[in-house]
Amino acid sequence: MALGFLDRSRTVAPPGWSRWLIPPAALSVHLSIGQAYAWSVFKPALEKSLDLTGTQSALPFQLGIVMLGLSAAFGGTLVEKNGPRWAMFVSMVCFSTGFLISALGVATSQYWLVVLGYGGLGGIGLGIGYISPVSTLIKWFPDRPGMATGIAIMGFGGGALIASPWSTQMLRTFGDDPSGIATTFAVHGVVYAVFMTLGVLLVRVPADDWKPDGYQPKVAAAGRMITTANVSAKNALKTPQFWLLWVILCFNVTAGIGILEKASPMITDFFEGTSVPVGAAAAAGFVALLSLTNMLGRFVWSSTSDLVGRRNIYRLYLGAGALMYLVIALTTNTSKLVFVLCAMVILSFYGGGFATIPAYLKDLFGTYQVGAIHGRLLTAWSTAGVLGPLIVNAIADGQKSAGKDGPALYSTSLYIMMGLLVLGFVANELVRPVSEKYHEPAAVPAGAGKEA
Known part of the structure; x- marks a missing residue:
């Protein structure tokens, strides 16, 4: 082709x-x-x-x-x-x-x-x-x-x-x-x-026998999360690990996009009627700040995952992310600084989750068809792209119709997002090394990409 x-x-x-x-x-x-x-x-x-x-x-x-x-x-x-x-x-x-x-x-x-x-x-x-x-x-x-x-x-x-x-x-x-x-x-x-x-x-691809100077692949010990084996995209779909990562990515993205898609009206609604209302220009600045945090989180947190491990970094994304949502829900509109800082942390985890998932897949399934596996996993993004805005917008519209305003428009959504992150945290704890029965024969080169 x-x-x-x-x-x-x-x-x-x-x-x-x-x-x-x-x-x-x-x-x-x-x-x-x-x-x-x-x-x-x-x-x-x-x-x-x-x-x-x-x-x-x-x-x-x-x-x-x-x-x-x-x-x-x-x-x-x-x-x-x-x-x-x-x-x-x-x-x-x-x-x-x-x-x-x-x-x-x-x-x-x-x-x-x-x-x-x-x-x-x-x-x-x-x-x-x-x-x-x-x-x-x-x-x-x-x-x-x-x-x-x-x-x-x-x-x-x-x-x-x-x-x-x-x-x-x-x-x-x-x-x-x-x-x-x-x-x-x-x-x-x-x-x-x-x-x-x-x-x-x-763009170029490395030769099958290429490796960085001085690099020695880690030998996978029993129970380790990093494998030296390879799994095809077809077999990956048969593993519980793939679907656990699907849930992790979907819920992490749902929680982040829930704020990102509604950022400007959310901060305006939160502080409307207080002594520190947020104008249109400040709301636009808040959106730009979240975009910057989203971008930087993709590099900073994914790089950190090379040091602390993929499971540990997702513990941070999901656990601390749920905590940030809880802080916003409990403090409501009493502190603009707390709201902005928590939103920034959540969006940094949102970006970091996107950037770290390919390396998590590589750890579990090897490099053989990691691009194809990653592609299949991104259906979680499509789902979250509909689910996150739907949750936030539908609940806000319903609360507004009921005569509520301010933080009350979003309090239910905040607790739902927190719950999804907790479920994602549990899914992350359930991830284990892939069973050998799904591994490709050892003769298959890691750089190959034959059709699954």
């Missing part, structure tokens, strides 16, 4: 190739597709120019997240088989073309084309691009897998910090009418294609 320049065999690094060129290649893709977190920049202009409701203007983003999980799940095996260059190229074509189709949709007032382009085709680009460098980074950095994947996935969290002001400025320059929005979308498509092409050209 992957021919010529894109073929995996054409991307094997020659002797002496620096592995430190791989993180920039991964970042070129993740910083681009991370634009998805800045979709809200386009919502007011789309609602005004195409006469849309807030729910309608959110459809491209929601479909994009769903397609991210589905394409990562169903395309993960192809990514492993055809290699990262093929995957990055497919991601670039889908993501950039999605913007161009969206531009056509706005220009012709056919909003369904925006939903199909950005959410459908662009969402496929998100999913394939998200997993494209993961197994490659793990194979290049077997000594520091948490740090390596954290660098790339930090880019996805930080993409919005670049895209948000850039997109805002383009809408000011070209206008927020249909013509201006279409031009903005078209420019996005072209610029992201160029930027992502850098990753396509730069």
Whole structure:
């Protein structure tokens, strides 16, 4: 399927190739597709120019997240088989073309084309691009897998910090009418294609017998969580470990996205009517602060996991995260500082959970088809992307209809999120090394990626 320049065999690094060129290649893709977190920049202009409701203007983003999980799940095996260059190229074509189709949709007032382009085709680009460098980074950095994947996935969290002001400025320059929005979308498509092409050209895979200088794989002792064996993507789905990690990721993301999606109105509602109300500008600053914390948490916490172990770091994410929700629920609106700090910690754990899960998978299932396994696990993200906002918004709407306001709009949601994190904590405690009956034969090379 992957021919010529894109073929995996054409991307094997020659002797002496620096592995430190791989993180920039991964970042070129993740910083681009991370634009998805800045979709809200386009919502007011789309609602005004195409006469849309807030729910309608959110459809491209929601479909994009769903397609991210589905394409990562169903395309993960192809990514492993055809290699990262093929995957990055497919991601670039889908993501950039999605913007161009969206531009056509706005220009012709056919909003369904925006939903199909950005959410459908662009969402496929998100999913394939998200997993494209993961197994490659793990194979290049077997000594520091948490740090390596954290660098790339930090880019996805930080993409919005670049895209948000850039997109805002383009809408000011070209206008927020249909013509201006279409031009903005078209420019996005072209610029992201160029930027992502850098990753396509730069990425390499290590030779099967390559290892870092001085690196000696740890021998897995009985009961250890790090294995030297390998498990195929097909067999991984048969293990309880995979489904425990699915629950862990789903609940950790649900808890984080519950705040992230509702951050601006939540902080405004919490402190409305107090002596320290939060205005629109301060609320926007709070959202930016959470985005920064989300991005930094992906690198800091995943790197820390290389030192303390994956199970221990998830104990922190899930246990301390539940504690932060409890503190917010108990202090209500008595301290703005406590609210902001707790939200920052929760969002850092949200980002850290994304960045650490590939290394957790590598520990349990080996490097053989870790990209494909990771892709299947990302269906947990799709589920959480619907579940988190649904819990927070539905309960807040119900409480508002009942005549309540302030922290009362969110108190039930806070306790639900705390409960989900506790369940995730229990799931993490149940993780054990994968049974030998699921292991591949020892002759299978760790760098192989044959179809599962």
